[in-house]
Amino acid sequence: MRSRDIHAVRLLGVTALSGVLASLATQPALAQDAPTDTAAAEEASSGNDIVVTANRRQQDVTQIPYNITAVTAESLERSGVATLEDLSRQVPNLVVTSSGNQFLGAQRQIMRGLNASANNRNGVALEQNPVGTYLGNAPYASYFQVEDIERVEVLRGPQGTLYGSGALGGAIRLIPNQPALGRFEGRLKASGADIAHSADYDYGFGGLVNIPVGETLAVRLSASHDYEGGFIDTYGIFARGSDDPIGKPILADPSQPQTSAPSVYNKKDANTSRVTNIRGAIRWQPVAEIDITLAHNLSRLKGFGPSNDTPAYQGGPDPLAPSISYPDTGEYEVVARSRQPFERTSNMTTLDMSYDLGFATLSSTSSYFKTDGEVWVDGTWGNLGLPPAYLPYYTGTPINPRYNAIYQYADRTTSKTQELRLVSNGDGPIDYTVGLYYQREKARTAWNGHAPGQQAYNQLPGVTTPGFGPLGPEEFIFAVSGTNRFTEKAAFGEITWHAIEGLDLTAGVRVFEQKLRRSVDNILPAFGISESSVNSAKFSDAKFRLNATYEYTPGHRVYATFSQGFRRGGANAFALTGFIREPASLLNYEPDSVDNFEVGVKGRFANGWRYTADVFLAKWKDPQIGGFTAVNFWPAVFNGKEAESKGFELELSGNITDTLSFQGGYAYTKATLTEDFCVESGDGSGVPGGDIPCAIVGTKGTSLPSAPRHSGTFSLNYEHDLNDEDTITASFNGNYKGKSRMNLPTLGARYPMIPSYWLFNAYVGWSHGPVSASLFARNLFDKRTVFAVNTRITPYAPIDLYESVGRPRTIGIELGYKW
Numbered sequence: 001m002r003s004r005d006i007h008a009v010r011l012l013g014v015t016a017l018s019g020v021l022a023s024l025a026t027q028p029a030l031a032q033d034a035p036t037d038t039a040a041a042e043e044a045s046s047g048n049d050i051v052v053t054a055n056r057r058q059q060d061v062t063q064i065p066y067n068i069t070a071v072t073a074e075s076l077e078r079s080g081v082a083t084l085e086d087l088s089r090q091v092p093n094l095v096v097t098s099s100g101n102q103f104l105g106a107q108r109q110i111m112r113g114l115n116a117s118a119n120n121r122n123g124v125a126l127e128q129n130p131v132g133t134y135l136g137n138a139p140y141a142s143y144f145q146v147e148d149i150e151r152v153e154v155l156r157g158p159q160g161t162l163y164g165s166g167a168l169g170g171a172i173r174l175i176p177n178q179p180a181l182g183r184f185e186g187r188l189k190a191s192g193a194d195i196a197h198s199a200d201y202d203y204g205f206g207g208l209v210n211i212p213v214g215e216t217l218a219v220r221l222s223a224s225h226d227y228e229g230g231f232i233d234t235y236g237i238f239a240r241g242s243d244d245p246i247g248k249p250i251l252a253d254p255s256q257p258q259t260s261a262p263s264v265y266n267k268k269d270a271n272t273s274r275v276t277n278i279r280g281a282i283r284w285q286p287v288a289e290i291d292i293t294l295a296h297n298l299s300r301l302k303g304f305g306p307s308n309d310t311p312a313y314q315g316g317p318d319p320l321a322p323s324i325s326y327p328d329t330g331e332y333e334v335v336a337r338s339r340q341p342f343e344r345t346s347n348m349t350t351l352d353m354s355y356d357l358g359f360a361t362l363s364s365t366s367s368y369f370k371t372d373g374e375v376w377v378d379g380t381w382g383n384l385g386l387p388p389a390y391l392p393y394y395t396g397t398p399i400n401p402r403y404n405a406i407y408q409y410a411d412r413t414t415s416k417t418q419e420l421r422l423v424s425n426g427d428g429p430i431d432y433t434v435g436l437y438y439q440r441e442k443a444r445t446a447w448n449g450h451a452p453g454q455q456a457y458n459q460l461p462g463v464t465t466p467g468f469g470p471l472g473p474e475e476f477i478f479a480v481s482g483t484n485r486f487t488e489k490a491a492f493g494e495i496t497w498h499a500i501e502g503l504d505l506t507a508g509v510r511v512f513e514q515k516l517r518r519s520v521d522n523i524l525p526a527f528g529i530s531e532s533s534v535n536s537a538k539f540s541d542a543k544f545r546l547n548a549t550y551e552y553t554p555g556h557r558v559y560a561t562f563s564q565g566f567r568r569g570g571a572n573a574f575a576l577t578g579f580i581r582e583p584a585s586l587l588n589y590e591p592d593s594v595d596n597f598e599v600g601v602k603g604r605f606a607n608g609w610r611y612t613a614d615v616f617l618a619k620w621k622d623p624q625i626g627g628f629t630a631v632n633f634w635p636a637v638f639n640g641k642e643a644e645s646k647g648f649e650l651e652l653s654g655n656i657t658d659t660l661s662f663q664g665g666y667a668y669t670k671a672t673l674t675e676d677f678c679v680e681s682g683d684g685s686g687v688p689g690g691d692i693p694c695a696i697v698g699t700k701g702t703s704l705p706s707a708p709r710h711s712g713t714f715s716l717n718y719e720h721d722l723n724d725e726d727t728i729t730a731s732f733n734g735n736y737k738g739k740s741r742m743n744l745p746t747l748g749a750r751y752p753m754i755p756s757y758w759l760f761n762a763y764v765g766w767s768h769g770p771v772s773a774s775l776f777a778r779n780l781f782d783k784r785t786v787f788a789v790n791t792r793i794t795p796y797a798p799i800d801l802y803e804s805v806g807r808p809r810t811i812g813i814e815l816g817y818k819w
Contacts (some may be wrong), residue, residue, distance in 0.1 A: 050062075050070050050610075052064065052068060052070050052151075052153050053153075053173075053175070054068055054153050054155050054171075054173065055162070055433070055494070056162065056363075056421055056423050056433050057423050057431070057433070061602075061610075062555070062557060062602050062603055062604055062610065063549075063557070065504075065506065065547040065548075065549040065557075065559040065561055066155070066156065066157050066547070066559070066561050066563070066598060066600070066614075067156040067157065067598070067600060067612055067614050067616075067649055067651075068153060068154065068155050068156065069091055069153075069154040069156075069651065069665070070151055070152070070153050070154075071087070071090070071091070071151060071152045071154070072150075072151050073149050073150060073151065073177075075715070076146055076149065076152065078717075078729075078731045078733075078761075078763040078765075078776075079715070079731070079733055079761055079763075080761055080763075080776060080778040081146055082145050082146055082147075082226070083101075083145060083146060084096055084107070084109060084133070084146070084172065085100075085107070086146070087146065087152060087154075087172075088109065089713075089735045089737070089759055090713055090733070090735055091154050091665070091713065092649060092651075092665040092666060092667035092711045092712050092713055093111055093112055093113075093156060093647075093649060093667035093669060093711055094109065094110070094111055094154060094172075094711075095109070095110040095111075095115075095706050095707070095708070095711075095737070095740075096108070096109050096110070097110065097115070097117070097119030097705075097706050097787075097788070100271070100273070100305055100306060100307045100804075101228075101273045101275065101301045101303060101305070101342070101344075102273075102303070102305035102306045102307075102340070102342040102375055103121070103122060103123075103305075103306065103375065104143055104301070104344060104373070105123055105124035105125070105344070105373050105375065105409065105411050106121040106122060106123060106124055106125040107125075108125055108129055108130060108131075108626075109129060109130070109131035109133065109169075109172060110130060110131065110169060110706050110707070111130075111131055111154075111156050111157075111169035111170035112156060112157065112169055112170070112616065112618060112645050112647070112667075112669055112671070113645040113647075113669045113670075113671025113704055113706075113707030113708075114130050114168055114169035114594060114618060114620060114623075114645055114671065114704075114707075115130055115169075115671075115704055115705060115706050115707060116623040116624065116625040116626075116640055116643065116673075116704055116705065116744060117624070117625055117626035117627060117705060117706075117743075118626065118627040118628070118705060118742060118743035118744075118791065119705060119706045119742060119743070119787070119788050120742060120743070120788040120789065120790065120791060120804065121626065121627070121628075121635065122375060122377045122407065122409055123375055123377070123407070123409025123411070123445070123447060123635070124373070124409060124411045124445050125626050126445070126570065126572065126626060126635060126636070126637045127567065127570065127589070127624045127626045127637045128165065128166045128567045128568055128570075128624075129141075129166050130166070130168040130169045130567065131166070131167065131168070131169050131170050131171060131172060132159060132163045132164070132166045132167035132170070132171040132172070133171070133172050133173075133174075134163070134171060134172070134173040134174065135174050135176065135297065135348060135350070136173075136174070136175060136176055136295075136350060136352065136365070137350075137352060137363075137365040137419065138348070138350045138365055138367035138369075138417060138419075139163075139164075139166070139367070139369075139415075139417060139439075140348055140367075140369055141346075141369065141371060141413065141415075143299055143344065143346040143371050144174070144277070144297055144299045144346060144348070145224075145275060145277045145299060146174060147206075147222065147224060147277045147279065148176060148177050148208055148220075148222040148279055149174055149175065149176055149177065150175045150176065150177045150178075151175050152172065152173065152174055152175070153171075153172070153173040153175065154170070154172055155167075155170050155171040155172070155173070156169075156170045156649070157169070157170055157561070157563055157565075157596050157598055157616065157618075158170070158563045158564055158565025158566075158594050158595075158596045158618070159171045159563070159565060160510055160543035160545070160563065160564045160565040160566055161492055161493075161494060161508035161509060161510045161543060161544065161545045161563070161564075162433070162492060162494065162508070162510075164437060164488070164490055164492070164510060164512070165488060165512070165514070165566060165567060165568050166567055166568075167565050168565040168566060168567050168592070168593075168594055169565065169594070169618075176279065176281070176295070177220065178220070178281065178283055178293060179210060179218035179219060179220035179281050179282065179283035179293070180210050180212075180218055180220070181212060181215065181216065181217075181218045181283065181285060182212050182215055182218075183210060183212060183218075184210065184211060184212055184819075185209075185210045185818070185819060186207065186208055186209035186210065186818065186819055187207055187208050187816060187817070187818040187819075188205075188206075188207040188816065188817045188818075189204075189205065189206055189207065189814060189815065189816040189817075190203075190204070190205040190206075190814070190815050190816075191203065191204045191205070191812055191813065191814035191815070192204075192812055192813060193776075193810045193811060193812025193813075194810070194811050194812065195229050195231050195807070195808060195809075195810050196231075196782050196808040196809040196810070197231050197331070197332050197808050198229055198230065198231040198268075198269050198332075198808070199268060199269055200229030200230050200231065200268075200269040200272070201229050202226070202227060202228055202229050202810060202812060203226075203227050204224065204225060204226035204227065205224070205225060206222070206223055206224025206225065206226075206277075207222070207223065207224075208220065208221065208222035208223075209221050209222075216284060216285050216286050217282070217283070217284050217285075218282075218283050219280070219281070219282050219283075220279075220280070220281045220283075221278075221279070221280050221281075222277075222278070222279045222280075223276075223277065223278045223279075224275075224276070224277050225274070225275070225276045225277075226274070226275045227272070227273075227274050228272065228273040228274075228275070228303070228807075229269060229272060230268075230269030230270050230271040230272040230304070231269055231271065231307075231332055231807065231808055232269070232270055232271040232307055232308065232309060232332050232333070232334060233266070233267070233268045233269065233270065233332065233333045233334070234266065234267045234270040234271075234333075234334055234335070234336050234339075235264075235266045235326050235327065235329065235333070235334070235335050235336075236264045236266070236318065236324065236326055236335045236336065236337060237264060237265055237266065237267055237270075237336065237337065237338065237339060238250075238262045238263070238264060238337050238338065238402070238404060239262070239263040239264060239265055240452070245338055245339065245340070245341055245376040245406055245408075246406050246408075246450045246452045246474055246475065247452060248452050248453040248456070249262040249263070249402045249404065249452060249453045250262065250263040251263065251402070252264075252323070257456075257457075257460055258457075258460050258461075258462060258463065259401060260401065260402070261318070261321035261323045261324050261401055261402070262321065262324075262401075262402040262404075264324060267339070270304055270339060271303070271304055271305045271306065271307050272303050272304055273301065273302070273303030273304075273305070274300075274301070274302050274303055275299070275300070275301050276298075276299070276300040277297075277298070277299050277300075278297070278298040279295065279296070279297050279298075280295065280296050281293055281294065281295035281296075282294050282295075288356070289355060289356040289357075290353075290354070290355050290356075291352075291353070291354045292351075292352070292353045292354075293350075293351070293352045293353075294349075294350075294351050295349070295350050295351075295352075296347070296348070296349045296350075297346075297347070297348045297349075297350075298345075298346070298347055299344075299345070299346045299347075300343075300344075300345050300346075301342070301343060301344045301345075302341075302342070302343040302344075303341070303342060303343075304339045304340060304341050304342070305340055305342060306340065306377075306804060307804060307805055307806070307807070308334050308336075308802040308803065308804055308805070309329065309330075309331055309332050309333055309334045309802070309803055309805055310329045310333070310334050310335065310798065310799065310800075310801055310802055310803070311329065311330055311331050311333075311803065312797075312798040312801045313326075313328070313329045313335065313798045313799050313801065314328045314798075315327045315328040315329065319796050319799065320399060320400070320401050320402075320403055321401040321402065326799075331784055331805075332784075332805070332808070334802065335799055336378045337378050337380055337404040337406075338376065338378045338404065338406055340375075340376050340377055340378055341376050342373070342374065342375040342376065343373070343374055344371065344372065344373035344374070345371070345372050345373075346369075346370070346371040346372075347368075347369070347370050347371075348367065348368070348369045348370075349367065349368045350365065350366065350367045351364075351365070351366040351367075352364070352365050356425070357425075358425065359424065359425060359426055360422050360423060360424045360425055360426075361422070361423050361425055362420070362421070362422050363420070363421045363422075363423065364418075364419070364420050364421075365417075365418075365419045365421075366417070366418050367415075367416070367417045367418075368414075368415070368416050369413070369414065369415040369416075369417075370412075370413065370414045370415075371411070371412070371413050372411070372412045373409075373410065373411050373412075374408065374409070374410045375408070375409040375410075376406055376407070376408055376409075377406070377407040377409065378404070378405070378406060378407075379405040379406065379407040379449065380403065380404050380405045381792075381794050381796050381799070381800035382405070382633065382792050382794065382800075383395075383405040383449070384403075384794055384795070384796060385792055385793065385794030385795065385796070385800075386631075386632070386633070386684070387631060387684035389579065389684060389685070390527075390579045390580070390684070392464070392465060392466050393465065393466060393467050393477075393526040393527060393579075394451060394454075394477055394526065395454075396454065396457055396458050396463045396464070396465050397463065397464050397465065398463070400453075400454060400457045402453055402457070403451065403454065404451065404452060404453075405449055405450070405451055405477070406449075406450045406451075406452060407447065407448070407449055407450075408446070408447075408448040408449075408450065409445075409446070409447055410445070410446045410448070411443070411444065411445045411446070412443070412444050413441065413442070413443040413444075414441070414442050414443075415439065415440070415441040415442075416439070416440045416441075417437070417438065417439045417440075418437070418438045418439075419435060419436070419437045419438075420435055420436045420437075421433060421434070421435040422434050422435065429497060429498050429499075430495065430496070430497055430498070431495070431496040431498075432493065432494065432495045432496070433492075433493060433494045433495075434491075434492070434493035434494075435491070435492050435493065436490070436491055436492075437488070437489070437490040437491075437492065437512075438488070438489055438490075439486070439487070439488045440486070440487050441484070441485070441486040441487075442483065442484070442485050442486075443483070443484045443486070444481065444482070444483045444484075445481065445482055445573075446479065446480070446481040446482075447478075447479075447480045447481070447635065448476050448478070448479045448480075448481075449476060449477045449478045449479075450474060450475055450476050450477065451471065451475050451476075451477050452475055453475070454471060454475055454477075455470060455471050455475050458470075458471075465526075467525075467526040467527070467528075469525050469526070469528060470525065471525055471526060472523065472525045476523075476525075477524070477525070477526055478522075478523065478524045478526075479521070479522075479523040479524075480520075480521070480522050480523075480573050480574060480575075480634070481520070481521050481573070482518060482519065482520040482521070482571070482573035483518070483519050484516060484517070484518050484570065484571075485516070485517045485518075486514070486515070486516050486517075486568065487514070487515045488512060488513070488514045488515075488568075489512065489513050490510055490511065490512035490513075491510070491511050491512075492508070492509065492510040492511070493508065493509060494506055494507070494508035494509075494545065495507055495508070502550055502551040502552065503548070503549075503550050503551075504548070504549045504550075505547075505548050506545070506546070506547045506548070506549075507544075507545070507546055508544065508545035508546075509542055509543070509544050509545075510542065510543045510544075511541075511542045512540065512541065512542075512543075513538070513539070513540040514538070514539045514540070514568050514591075515536070515537075515538050515539075516536065516537045516538075516539075516568065516569065516570060516571070517534070517535070517536045518534070518535045518536070518570065518571035518573075519532070519533070519534045520532065520533045520534070520535075520571070520573040521573075522573065522574060522575045522576075524575060524578065524580070527575075527578045527579055527580070528578070529575050529577060529578045531575060531576060531577065533576075533587075535571040535587060535588060537569055537570075537571070537588065539568065539569060539591055541566070541591075541593075543564040543565070543566055543593070544562070544563075544564055545561070545562065545563045545564065546561070546562045546563075547559060547560060547561035547562065547563075548560050555603050555604045555605070555606075556601070556602075556603030556604075557601065557602055557603060558599075558600070558601050559598075559599070559600055559601075559602070560598070560599045561596070561597075561598045561599075561600075562595070562596065562597055562598075563596045563598070564593060564594065564595055564596070565593065565594045565596070566591055566592065566593040566594070567591060567592050567593075567624060568591055569588065569589055569590045569591040570588070570589055570637060571587055571588050571589070572586055572587055572588070572589070572634075572635075572636040572637060574586075574629070574632070574634040574636065577686075578686055579684060579685070579686035580632040580634075580682065580684065580686070581682050581686055581688075582629055582632065582634060582636075582681065582682040583680050583681070583682065583691045585680065586629070586636055586638065586679070586680070586681070589624060589637045589638060589639050590622050590624075590639050591622070592620065592621060592622040592623050592624045592639065593620075593621050593622070594618050594619065594620050594621070595618070595619045595621075596616060596617070596618045596619075597616065597617045597618075598614055598615070598616040598617075599614065599615055599616075600612065600613055600614030600615070601613050601614075605654075607654065607655070608654050608655055609652070609653070609654030609655075610651075610652070610653050610654060611650075611651065611652050612649070612650070612651040612652075613648070613649070613650050613651075614648060614649050615646075615647070615648045616645075616646065616647060616648070616649075617644065617645075617646045618644060618645040618646070619642070619644050620642065620643040620644060620645070621642055622639045622640070622641070622642075623639065623640045623641075623642075623643045624637055624638075624639060625637065625638045625639065625640055625679075625696070625744065627696070627743060627744075627746065628746070628749075629681045629682060629695070629696075630681040630682075630692060630695030630696055630746055630747040630748050630749070631681060631682055631683055631684040631692070631695065631747070631748060632681075632682050632684060633748075633792065638679045638696060639677075640673065640675075640677045640698050641673075641674075641675035641676065641677040641698070642673070642674045642675040643671065643672065643673045643674055643675075643704060644671070644672065644674050645669055645670070645671035645704070645707070646669075646670055646671075647667060647668045647669035647670055648667070648668055649665070649666070649667045649668075650665060650666045650667075651663075651664070651665040652664055652665070659718055659719055659720045660716070660717070660718050661716075661717045661718075662714070662715070662716055662717070663714065663715045663717070664712070664713065664714040664715070665712060665713050665714075666710075666711070666712040667710075667711050667712065668709060668710060669707060669708070669709060669711075670709060671703065671704040671707035672700075672701055672702060672703055672704060673698045673699065673700055673701065673702045673704070673744075674700055675698075675700055676697075676698060676699055676700050677697070677698040678693065678694040678696075678697055678698075679694070679695065679696040679697070680692060680693050680694070680695060681695035681696060681747070683695075692747060694747075695746065695747040695748075696744070696745075696746050696747070697744075697745055697746075698744055698745075699745070702744065702745070703740070703741050704741070704744075705740065705741045705742055705743050705744060706740055706741075706742075706754075707740055707741075708737050708738035708739060708740040708756070709738050709739075709740075710736065710738035710756075711735075711736060711737050711738060712735070712736045713733065713734065713735040713736070714733060714734055714735075715731060715732070715733035716731065716732045716733070717729075717730075717731050718730045718731070725768050725769045726766070726767070726768050727766070727767045728764075728765070728766055729763075729764075729765045729766075729767075730762075730763060730764045730765070731761075731762065731763040732760070732761075732762050732763075733760070733761050733762075734758055734759065734760045734761075735758070735759055736756070736757070736758050736759075737756060737757055738756045739753055739754060739755055739756040740753070740754050741753060741754070742754055742788060742789060742791060743791055746791075748792075748793055749791040749792060749793060750789070750790075750791045750792075750793060751791075752789050752791065754786055754787065754788070754789070755786060757783055757785045757786075758783065759779055759783055759785065759806075760779070760780040760781055760783075761776070761777065761778050761779070761780060762776065762777045762780050763775070763776045763777075764776075770817055770818050770819055771816070771817055772814075772815070772816040772817070772818070773813065773814070773815050773816075774813065774814045774816075775811075775812075775813055776811070776812055776813075776814065777809065777810070777811045777812075778807070778809070778810045779806065779807060779808060779809045779810065780809060781809070782808050782809035784805060784806075784808070785805060785806035786803050786804065786805055786806075787804050787805070787806060788803070788804040789801070789802065789803050789804070790802040790803075
């Protein structure tokens, strides 16, 4: 428990902050962006344009013929956005199915409800992300923080022509700050924050420097380190002979090796995380027509997790070791046998080159991306929920009172991409963008199940096991791994005809060929299984975009768009023989695709107020479903039949007074299956032909997972210059996500509803010349938010009824200095 004095300080801080916010508000989330070209920047500022490059050319956001949101660096900072997960809580119709840094490998961004996968997966999700994520012009796998960013562009709706495979529901582009020529500038910052329900604290520090080297070269370096304090109290952690997560448990009574309980300890605020980010970029512009930027990004995550609690558990004896008793676990408290460490290192190098030919700009983007991740997860209760016929293979008979299953999820991905683009510069009746794209990727994933101490227990007198042999090295009970080798070649283009004054007609196409080769190894020593297999597939297709936009009065447009998106197919990995066999029909899954129809209006009034409104209908064919097989619970991807998403979106922003502005958005989305489907699964008997024919089912009209019907956001912003040097800024923003389903109905799994939530953030800042200080509150009203729950049905509920929760209220201060 925290002291009464600390709680009093927290209450005073919240009261003071709320009082200030009662009379102040913030700067809009949709803020002005300046193009890199000086003349274009002056022209844009004169018209108060919001300039984006979503169509590979500089355009005001009102000219883009689909729904797009641009979020500036200032808005990101004041809203506390550091990750794409944070961003999803600021943008309507964007959902991220992840909870914290531990499960970045399984994180998926979802737009407009186009998702059929469960959102409680550990380790790595096997199917491709349904939303394309880009750092600048290069695709990446969402492992980098939102750091030293000029703006974020959120493109809703399929973007298959310009952004290729994976942009099924849309695309997110992080636009980094480029090195500035001829300007020496920098910034230092440091922050600290107090966390509700915790004795721990957040802290962070970072800085950046932009160094000109002559008139044609500049170097920009930025770095940050952040410590996220824990807020989950964990009970019943096994004491081990080492810090290794699979170290053997220490016996509470070594003289009774068969019946002794483990030695356990408790850990307050156990789910900590450290994040280090470094970016370096060199820009060379030898002449006005040539611009070259070489950049490298490094992200390093390390910590313990996950952010799970079990508020339904009322305490009592351990089901396997009754001599251990646990307390009633309330909010932000959990029983777990391991600290569950994780780490991930990601690197990305990009080379952007452009040459202004006069009539067009020729650009090249080359990238090399590599990420390595490892996650340890306590899988004890999941293993104990497996069919009783083969539990003794894992636990021994009688069951080991110290039994603990520790899952290790490891992944390594390397990806090389090359894109060439030719974008017209003229003012004639035709604009065009054409390009070539190449990607080569190698991704290895491994799922290893360990049972520390089980080998020694199995050899004790009176203990029997029906296994065919001993456990593997490091006492692994299974090791499932696979390597994907993927290659894509594509040609794309879009052409716009300015038919008459105000009317633009655009057609786009992407023609591509994809090759996939999947090699799989399954080793289950307790069952005497060792298998290897190789699958390969080849896909080729073409995707299209057609749109028309008409400026019926200056500054106001109506548009209609047809666009397509797609994801690549792939292969699963699991045993095909023995007790935990799965049918061979599940080895491969097909590509899926979306046809999107959208009509909208957008514009800007003379007083600067902007609006966007649209209605959309997305028809989804062969939706990929990432989840688990029904009985054996192997991670796998399946195909459904058909689904659709339909709804509307509204956004509005502008100045209420000279110092007060508003931005708000709302989205309604109804995403459902439109055709029944049935997927078979192994039944745990090991008998060929004994598969369960409809273990995973879809019924027409069923809501898609992680697809809330209602979502919205608002931001009030205030900025006032006190004098030539002092400025006061403040913001108050809220975001809402409606209730949604966790997963599609599956045999042996719960079918829970995730409750709706409102979250509010606040910010008050003061700057005096180069010095700044700010007070911030995230999750201002300390709302406990649930993002996922454990769907596996076991006999041990409610001790295993985990709920993945968001961070509680965090109040802090940040100090900065810039030059």
